[in-house]
Ligand code: HEM
């Protein structure tokens with residue numbers, strides 16, 4: 276914890292070169308996206324498991340608080356992707372290290388060039404929605420809907436620290452691994468972060484283009500609208516029918532959006548939670564129990580999301596779920 280305070284105060288005091296700020300931005304953007312995907316993967320699974328809750332979750336996405344968050348999220352993903360790409364290139368071409376600062380400026384300029392037209396496109400959807408007759412959930416309901424996530428995160432932290440404490444009690448001082456196997460594992464993770472980062476770029480940019488620009492968050496619940504990436508019309512105008520249409524879309528016998536989402540799920544969760552482990556263990560380095568607890572927290576988070584996300588992807592959303600969603604959507608604003 277003291278190292279976290281030290282990092283923040285030193286970053287502000289140091290008024291560092293651009294490299295310092297790009298490190299901070301990379302870390303903050305990565306953490307922000309980890310928080311978002313934690314909510315997002317759990318609530319996407321509700322399309323199958325609890326259709327009424329999924330209707331409410333998408334309704335929370337269509338409120339001013341989440342609209343601001345949506346712009347921040349897209350900005351964070353684009354910046355993190357470009358900056359990650361810069362890190363990867365320079366890692367593999369160390370002699371370009373001398374161009375670090377210039378590269379950091381190019382990343383900022385590249386992010387601006389991508390984000391300006393994207394934000395204009397997204398803003399068009401925002402104006403259409405809020406300028407129309409649409410009803411919006413009150414802020415208090417939006418905040419209340421986040422309580423289960425806060426509870427889940429607290430439970431994961433307590434469980435992680437408790438496991439670590441118990442492991443410390445059982446193993447005593449004798450559980451230390453050899454430095455050799457430890458550094459081989461860290462080398463693997465170093466490579467994984469780079470390879471997965473490269474693979475995530477097209478997947479996540481494609482997903483964001485579909486969900487923010489081509490169709491837009493607000494059109495997920497538009498009735499009689501062709502669902503993006505399919506030739507199916509969302510007749511009920513429910514978010515559940517939208518997901519069903521995408522997950523039931525077959526191309527050459529392959530459920531392409533399920534496969535696509537599975538690739539996204541596995542790569543993003545493992546990359547994001549290993550990144551979370553780097554950050555959490557950095558700030559708990561002085562306390563071995565807490566530090567190991569943070570490794571467990573990252574592991575628990577990744578496992579829960581991969582299991583829940585995969586269960587959703589292999590299930591079938593039937594017509595009963597769509598009817599339940601329709602009833603829930605009708606009573607949402609009453
Ligand atoms: C507000 C922004 C977003 C919206 C509205 C959105 C929307 C959706 C929707 C409707 C689905 C259901 C399946 C489908 O249609 O493909 C989905 C699935 C998914 N999205 Fe997003 N998405 C957003 C941002 C993101 C971001 C930034 C990431 C990753 C960094 C991401 C990762 C995923 C994953 C992994 C799945 C599969 C979840 C599962 O298996 O349960 N999404 N998204």
Ligand code: HEM
Pocket residue numbers: 301302304305306308309312352355356357358359360362363464465468469471472473475476479543544546547548549550551553554
């Ligand atoms: C879009 C493509 C992406 C690329 C090219 C990319 C690239 C990278 C790279 C190169 C690192 C540094 C790894 C290291 O220090 O060994 C990193 C760290 C990280 N990434 Fe990503 N990433 C991407 C997407 C994501 C996503 C979607 C998330 C969140 C789910 C995420 C979360 C993180 C976190 C939390 C860190 C650790 C930051 C730190 O240690 O300060 N990244 N990323």
